[in-house]
Amino acid sequence: MSVLCLDLGGTKLAIGRVAYPDKHETQTYAVAAITRLPVPQQADYAGMLLFLIQAIEPQLDGSVRGIAIGVPGTVSLQNGTLLEVMNLPCLIGKPLAVDLEARFQLPVSLNNDANLFALGESVLGNKRNLLGITLGTGVGAGVVFDGRLYSGKHCAAGEIGCFPYLDGIMEHYCSGQFFRRFAHCPGEQVRARALAGDTDALVLFQRFGEHLAELIYQTLLAYDPAEIVLGGSVSQAFSLFNDALWQRLAERADVSRLEGLSIRPSTEANAALIGAAHWFFQHQGESNHEMAVA
Secondary structure (H helix, E strand, O other), X not given: OEEEEEEEOOOEEEEEEXXXXXXXXXXXXXXXXXXXXXXXXXXXXXXXXXXXXXHHHHHOOOOEEEEEXXXXXXXXXXXXXXXXXXXXXXXXXXXXXXXXXXXXXXXXXXEEHHHHHHHHHHHHHOOOOEEEEEEOOOEEEEEEEOOEEEXXXXXXXXXXXXXXXXXXXXXXXXXXXXXHHHOOOOHHHHHHHHHOOOHHHXXXXXXXXXXXXXXXXXXXXXXXXXXXXXXXXXXHHHHHHHHHHHXXXXXXXXXXXXXXXXXXEOOOOOXXXXXXXXXXXXXXXXXXXXXXOO
């Protein structure tokens, strides 16, 4: 049996089938048939719904028991309505889960994409407590306590990108928006220039690391994590801002808060999809048996 899992970001969609453990035995999750598609950012709700339907339909087979979707915003866990989606405003207030359930006659579960990334990292690494931060089109975070995802009342427990900062919010300085704002191009281009030794690009990543340190310092006060895992496209440039990040953290935080703290980029390309499957599994009330992931 499997769950069809979607990781819907501000610009990209990843979709794949995730086989999950049989309730009577222990086995590993397996991810298959992964497809990555650009998201039609200018679409209205009808267009976005059609895009998702067309992405889902070819992936369905007799093994698929349900659909699990990570979305870049807050969600009503009671009725599957999206409450706030900063980078895909066409989804705000829309009953996405209900509409997809009606179309496919399968149960659909929704959660914040950063939440599911963190849950996937927890499952894959067998970590009971961690903070997962996604650095992509925007900034999000997921909080895992004692092996369980903490979503909060409105699935907004990790909306750290909306914290006020300087002349805006953290997301303006700690995501791809930073590079578009100060380099007028995507972060991938700035990264390529930095790796080639471009001084201006290297300085820009240093500044990015300093801003990210301010955000992480706030999370240390709020969540006191022992481990922070970074995901999203910007995290792939970790080596370019790691030093500046730790230098600024050392200036801001007490030594005791930093002792033993791990901050690392994710090495799991499918963490969000596995987190979505695990959330679906828990959401369906079938998580009371041992599970393991290689």
